[in-house]
Amino acid sequence: MATHGNTDTSVVVIVGSGAGGGTLANELCQKGVNVVVLEAGARESTGTFINDEWASFEQLAWRDRRTSSGSWRLATDFPNLPVWVCKTVGGSTTHWSGCSLRMREHEFNARRVYGDIDGANLLDWPLSLGELEAFYESAEAKMGVTRTNGIPGLPGNNNFKVFYNGAKRVGYDDCHTGRLAINSRPRDGRPACQQLGFCSQGCKTGAKWSTLYTEIPAAQATGRLDLRPGCHASRIEHDKTGKVTGVIYFDPNGNEQRQLARVVCVAGNAIETPRLLLMSESSQFPDGLANGSGEVGRNYQRHTTGTVYATFNEPVHMYRGATVAGIISAESDHRPERGFAAGYQLETVSVGLPSIASFLDPGGWGRKVTEAIDDYANMAALWIIGEDLPQSDNRITLNDNEKDQWGLPVPNIHYDDHANDIAMRNHGFRQGSAIYDAIGARRIIQSPPFPSTHNMGTCRMSEDPLFGVVNKWGQAHEVPNLFISDGSQFTTSAAVNPTLTIVALAIRQADWIALEMGRRTI
């Protein structure tokens, strides 16, 4: 493990160690680049992860204060926790389900395919599926995605059996146990899945891919990575030419430090990433670093989601085994005749007893909540995950009325559901309910979104610098040695879990950064 000096101007500084930051760090180190990773959270391990929903939440989740506004229900249900991401080495790859689907061609061309939709700020990605395909292949091989690279699918659990049988009855013939970055066979020094059922609490066997125990140790083995846990970035500095020069951060003792840098890459998830740019305003960048377009923080997307729970006369025990144990992609096409643009996936999901009452009917009480919980052992569940549309006013701003533990303004997250999102969610609720109804569900409950784990779009890629923050390499239009390396750079949200695409983009971005450093353009 390397230690790079704070005044070493040759290093690449990466803020965040999740899917984007952790992968980028390893890829750069493998190419001989010296890297400093500033990670706000602590370093846990498979040994310290906890098979307990609330205790694990306290261990891994980003719990710093946030505020929310807008018509989305999360602003009412979880006003100070509208987003569920992680503050720990490995970021939200400790928490993710492992679901690894590629974006599809139409999703890269949302503006062209979906057309001009009132209230939406749609834009096509400045890159095509074809340009990303080779990197998707690298990402799938790296992560060991099932049903790719000759890796068999995972066996379905009880929750999947219910899902599959219902899907078949309503005519979905593409239901299977999905493409997951969870080992179905021992691979890459990690064991096969033992169906623990705590995918989202940090996988204690390490069967699920996380940068914590794959990319980061691989990067450290090169001797080029200086990983600094417990370090919270607060400002990116620049010189008179408009190039970034380093990052100010609070070290684990709460002292401010300055790490100089040749290149800065921000991968703090789509709330913290624009927050850091907005906090880095200066006389040269009065609206925030790299924000001449005014798009930093805007177009916040979080997927159109909802959960359908169903109870049956017989036992299910949905919590046994993989959380996302199966998928139906038949609704992921763009078929406007359904009454909305874009599409969605249906995926199984499970919620343990400790948090079921919090999510089944947030804020609810009485028999309508408890009668379903009485049937907890006989309950199955699925999750809707659809493409939501970028809207200019769905955005992250600095809330100057509230400060965090470092005295920094907390981020406010504003989100109004678009009519398209609502129509899609209702369609998903109907289809999800039909799946369970078809096999004799006794009771069906349609529940509103969980706090968002998929967060995208707040520093989006654009061909034209007027309409976005970064180019097709994730490089800031206005600041050549500043990169965005997480889901913030997504131009649109696509109906797939974002991690695989974040990893593919990070692999591609590493090639570009190394190339540009070699050319001395950055």
Add this chain to the structure above:
Amino acid sequence: MTTRRAFIRTSGTIAGVLSLSSTSIIALAPARAWALELDALTTVQGQTLLLLTRHIFPHDTLDDAVYALVVKDLDTAAADPHVAKLLVDGINSLDATTDGKWLDLSSERQLQIVESIASDPFFEKVRSTAVVSLYNNELAFAHFGYEGSSFEKGGYLNRGFDDLDWLPPPPVEASPQP
């Protein structure tokens, strides 16, 4: 305004005996009789909060011993004088809406009064505590049939993750063998 010292002086106990029908919980308990010492709340206040929680999250066959865990967490939170005041004032407000003690009313009338205070901070304090405390404990796990932590038992791979037999098994293309 009542001081915290007054609460300490008037602290109480709530107690009960596990119902014979609570078989899954009896299996975990050292004895059928249980008691909870309260630091901040009186016995009647504890009993009121327990019954209020039963109205908020009613599970007819869930033993009072599990609801008492919610009272325990509220009692702990009441070490903070602001929380103590919120709870005591809230309990008093339940009684104030009637001629007699809320505890002595019929279940239907109790529920009507609970509905009338459902937007009060007091109600939300009890609800938001109960939504975690009532379900996040071994007794509730046993009652509702949740098996919880699995790593130390080798996961569910050999403990029923795919034992559902009331539907046809999916084909191996959709769901490969373990």
